Amino acid sequence: MDRNEIIDGVKECLLECVRAEADSITLKSRIIDDLGADSLDLLDIIFTLERKFKIKIKQGEIVKMAQDGIPPEEFQKNDRLLAKGAERLREVLSEVNTDEITEGMSTAKIPYLFNVETFVKIVERNLGKTA
């Protein structure tokens, strides 16, 4: 499956789960702020991607990847990102504007960073695992 097919598949899934027009979905559309997804929609997007691409996506995959390789106490404190945590998150979410990931930001705000490309990358990663 090539990247364009994955992008089209992710967009189809998003259209099933959020109330957005197909034309309004670009790779840089943010899932929550631009496409209006809530927490239930996010879960639904994961389920729909799993069904469509026949993959298994781990809960909290992004944060787990960001935490991988650094001690937990260096990732966040009191639900606020520490410098090292922000740095790792910028690496993992390379599709997100780096200015948006700052030291001190609330970890609860991490899902607000996700855009369409974030999910394309999740699918690519998981397809790679199952291939």
Next chain:
Amino acid sequence: MKPERKPNSITITLAGKIAVVTGGSRGIGRAIALKFAEAGADVCIIYKNSDPDAKSVVQEIEAYGVRALAIKCDASSAEQAGHAVEKIVGKFEKIDILVNNVAITENIPFLALESESWQKAVSVNINSFYNFTHPVVHHMKDRRYGRILNIGSICGIRPIAAVPVHYATTKGAVNAFTFTLAREVARYNILVNSIAPGLIETDFAAGLPEVRMKDFEKFCPLARPGQPSEIANFAVFMVSDLNTYMTGETVIISGGL
């Protein structure tokens, strides 16, 4: 033109459906399991204690010409409930209907209630709802179809004389579970509703002193306890495909209490 009258045109069928009833060997659960079988569903009952009761229900279900299964399981154990769900899907390939019915009560006033009794009521009456509903909802979500019926109690809605606090508390939780879960899973075409029965003639009611029963008959507008079949009749409608637009609701069936 006059519309044509069709006296038997509205029928309720559960043919082809697979139903699971927790606490299905006795009382309201048993009545629901048998009524579902009568309506054409294959039925699995979950029971904990009485093998003879479970065996008898299985025989009665099979007498309707549908498939039956009885699984011995402690519904308060997430692990056992998960295994039971796996076993049911393994045998029947799907679950269309789940009835969360299992409940226990001990007639102890709050001031005399030990922590152990409180924990036991929560563990069986509330935790069993999670233990069965969680794996079943995941299964239903993938199929984009499901009907969940929770059995609460009128004492979870308004005060009823001499009902134990711990029991009423767990039954109140059933309502919140019902309307909140209904909103979350509506998108998967899973409908979640609840019945809140009044006093029903089960083993629990049989244990009431005669004087209490006489009092009850005085203040219940229909002047009698209900029969388990009167809950089961409505349960069939709620989980059938005649009900396609009601979700998150609790229906009180209590003789007018």
